[in-house]
Amino acid sequence: MPAAERIAVITGASSGFGAAAARALAREGFRLVLGARRLERLRAVAEPLGAAYLPLDVTDAASVEAFAAAVERVDVLVNNAGNAFGAESIAEADEAKWRAMYELNVLGVLRTTRALLDRLIASGDGQVINVGSIAGFEVYPGGAGYTASKHALRALTRTLRLELLGRPVRVCEISPGLAETEFALVRFGGDAERARKVYEGMTPLTAEDVAEAIAWVATRPPHVNVDELVLRPRDQASALLVHRRAPASAP
Numbered sequence: 011m012p013a014a015e016r017i018a019v020i021t022g023a024s025s026g027f028g029a030a031a032a033r034a035l036a037r038e039g040f041r042l043v044l045g046a047r048r049l050e051r052l053r054a055v056a057e058p059l060g061a062a063y064l065p066l067d068v069t070d071a072a073s074v075e076a077f078a079a080a081v082e083r084v085d086v087l088v089n090n091a092g093n094a095f096g097a098e099s100i101a102e103a104d105e106a107k108w109r110a111m112y113e114l115n116v117l118g119v120l121r122t123t124r125a126l127l128d129r130l131i132a133s134g135d136g137q138v139i140n141v142g143s144i145a146g147f148e149v150y151p152g153g154a155g156y157t158a159s160k161h162a163l164r165a166l167t168r169t170l171r172l173e174l175l176g177r178p179v180r181v182c183e184i185s186p187g188l189a190e191t192e193f194a195l196v197r198f199g200g201d202a203e204r205a206r207k208v209y210e211g212m213t214p215l216t217a218e219d220v221a222e223a224i225a226w227v228a229t230r231p232p233h234v235n236v237d238e239l240v241l242r243p244r245d246q247a248s249a250l251l252v253h254r255r256a257p258a259s260a261p
């Protein structure tokens with residue numbers, strides 16, 4: 011089916027990768043249904059694209075049900091909604107933050123996928139694209155709550171691939187490294203200076219870099235399943251190994 015008749019649903023489309031993916035998939039001719047909690051931000055993304063948008067909190071089963079009930083057809087589901095909360099060591103771990111990350115990054119994807127799976131199958135060429143992270147297969151000090159959730163998401167994604175074998179639904183996980191979005195700001199509870207330091211002296215990925223990868227995966231022919239796609243800045247060789255340039259000294 012030509013992209014013009016295909017419908018992509020994107021969760022967490024009010025900022026970062028989700029908003030950029032909406033623009034990239036619109037350029038490819040997809041019709042869009044966008045979801046997130048901040049409706050004004052979502053509207054600002056959706057309206058210029060002529061996209062449908064609906065409130066969605068993936069941590070709330072009733073919200074996911076109401077969202078899914080309004081989606082008649084879906085060919086591509088981009089499970090992008092996600093965040094990290096905090097960077098405490100295991101010794102200092104805050105259980106509420108761990109629980110919140112599991113609810114959002116794992117159960118949120120489970121709920122949304124399960125709610126739309128019948129329509130993805132009925133489309134005859136469905137696709138689930140989960141936005142994972144290098145945190146899905148790497149670890150770093152202070153990252154256990156987030157990496158545990160992204161490791162779990164990776165397990166979910168790989169299991170779904172096995173369970174849908176023989177059904178007309180492709181399953182992909184895109185795993186970016188450091189990318190400059192609102193992610194670090196959210197992680198550090200709005201501390202802009204701490205968030206800025208995450209990208210200091212290096213060139214991170216942009217939301218558009220990741221969105222282009224999502225659009226590429228979504229436009230492969232039906233027989234091609236991109237199982238996994240890892241995308242890092244040139245300056246990042248692993249979660250722990252980042253090349254940072256010294257700031258230019260004042261004249």
Ligand code: NDP
Nearest residue numbers: 022024025026027047048067068091092143189191192193
């Ligand atoms: P942003 O903080 O910019 O975007 C997060 C998006 O998720 C927002 O649109 C937010 O919308 C949405 N969201 C958060 N909570 C919920 C919820 N309960 N229900 C629905 N939507 C929600 O960060 P990114 O764009 O960077 O993050 C997108 C994904 O990419 C996440 O899964 C993240 O883990 C992953 N990632 C990010 C990397 C990075 O370095 N930036 C690297 C690798 C992966 P709203 O608040 O309006 O609900």
Ligand code: 8X3
Nearest residue numbers: 143144145187188249
């Ligand atoms: C975000 C990448 O390295 O901050 O998923 O965990 S990292």
